[in-house]
Amino acid sequence: xxxxxxxxxxxxxxxxxxCLDRVSAGDSIVLIEDGVYGINCATSETLSALNKAIAQLMxxxxxxxxxxxxxxxRGLQTTSANCPFNLLSxxxxxxxxxxxxxxxxxx
Amino acid sequence: xxxxxxxxxxxxxxxxxETAFRFAQAVLEKKHHIYRLxxxxxxxxxxxxxxxxxxxxxxxxxxWRQLIDQYQLEAVVCIASxxxxxxxxxxxxxxxxxxxxxxxxxFELSGLGDLIDAAQHSDRLITFGPSS
Numbered sequence: 089x090x091x092x093x094x095x096x097x098x099x100x101x102x103x104x105x106x107c108l109d110r111v112s113a114g115d116s117i118v119l120i121e122d123g124v125y126g127i128n129c130a131t132s133e134t135l136s137a138l139n140k141a142i143a144q145l146m147x148x149x150x151x152x153x154x155x156x157x158x159x160x161x162r163g164l165q166t167t168s169a170n171c172p173f174n175l176l177s178x179x180x181x182x183x184x185x186x187x188x189x190x191x192x193x194x195x
Numbered sequence: 196x197x198x199x200x201x202x203x204x205x206x207x208x209x210x211x212x213e214t215a216f217r218f219a220q221a222v223l224e225k226k227h228h229i230y231r232l233x234x235x236x237x238x239x240x241x242x243x244x245x246x247x248x249x250x251x252x253x254x255x256x257x258x259w260r261q262l263i264d265q266y267q268l269e270a271v272v273c274i275a276s277x278x279x280x281x282x283x284x285x286x287x288x289x290x291x292x293x294x295x296x297x298x299x300x301x302f303e304l305s306g307l308g309d310l311i312d313a314a315q316h317s318d319r320l321i322t323f324g325p326s327s
Contacts, residue, residue: 095211095324121210122326157217158210178221185319186196186227195203195211195324 091116091188094123095195098135107194108141111150116184118176119154127154127164127173142172155181197230198222199313201322205240206255209326212241216258218321223266231313232263232270234302237325239277242270242302256299263301271313274304 092111096103104126107117119126129138142152156175159166166175176184185191200219204211222229234242246256263270277298278287284304288296298304314320 093321095214096326120214155214158214178217179225181218182221182225182227185198185321188319191319191321193322193324195322195326 089114089116089188091118091185091191093118093120093191093193093195094126095121095193097122097125098129098138099125103194104129104138105141108138108145111145113148113150116151116153116188118181118184119152119158119173120181121155121158124154124158124162124164127159127166127171129172131171146172153180153184196227196318197316198227199231199233199310199317199320200229201233201235201310201320202238202241203236204323204325205237206246208237211323211325212238212255215323216255216262218323219262223262229266229268230317231309232259232268233310233313234270234272234276235310236273236276237280239272239280239282242272242277242299243282243297244299245297260299260301270302271305271309272298272302273310274306277304 092107094104094107098104129135129142152173153176154173156177200215202212202215206212219229241255241259243256248254282298283293283296284298285296
């Protein structure tokens with residue numbers, strides 16, 4: 089399993105879209121820094137193309153996560169029931185990196 | 196598990212160095228090892244001892260130094276990136292006839308070979324890229 093990190097907002101950058109184009113079944117994606125704005129994918133019409141890609145990748149067993157400290161620092165709402173992202177502490181992030189074979193950073 | 200952490204972002208411009216620091220702390224708290232910290236591109240600015248901040252603010256290079264000292268970490272600063280950006284140790288300052296040096300104690304200047312070596316000898320290598 090490869091772990092992908094994405095550190096840029098999907099509103100400003102192709103990072104997340106490029107990442108989604110290239111993940112394999114069973115991989116994990118962690119949104120970090122401004123990348124956490126990507127958690128809006130589930131609800132934002134602007135990001136509906138990403139939303140569809142994420143829904144499809146979830147059926148292939150791709151795991152979607154976001155760093156909780158970065159979400160809280162930006163005051164983002166994470167209460168949505170259809171938010172597909174698991175929230176990670178920094179320690180959880182380390183555990184996930186250990187589970188992965190390698191890390192690919194999208195920036 | 197042995198980690199190598201590559202830091203490509205400078206302090207302040209973006210969050211990369213801050214995330215890398217938090218990640219390094221979490222790695223050490225989980226009792227893993229850090230094989231090497233590698234500061235590359237604009238990340239070399241984290242190794243400048245001349246950063247001068249108000250006392251009540253986070254001191255980026257001091258904070259790295261404390262972590263390096265506490266856990267006896269190896270912190271390598273890419274020499275080619277550093278020289279271009281004015282981060283010099285005593286030897287390089289003399290070699291280029293510069294009026295002073297500013298590499299924070301605890302950090303060392305070395306080449307990209309150390310990054311290749313780290314990739315070979317670490318279980319995990321993670322890169323924290325800049326935002327621009």
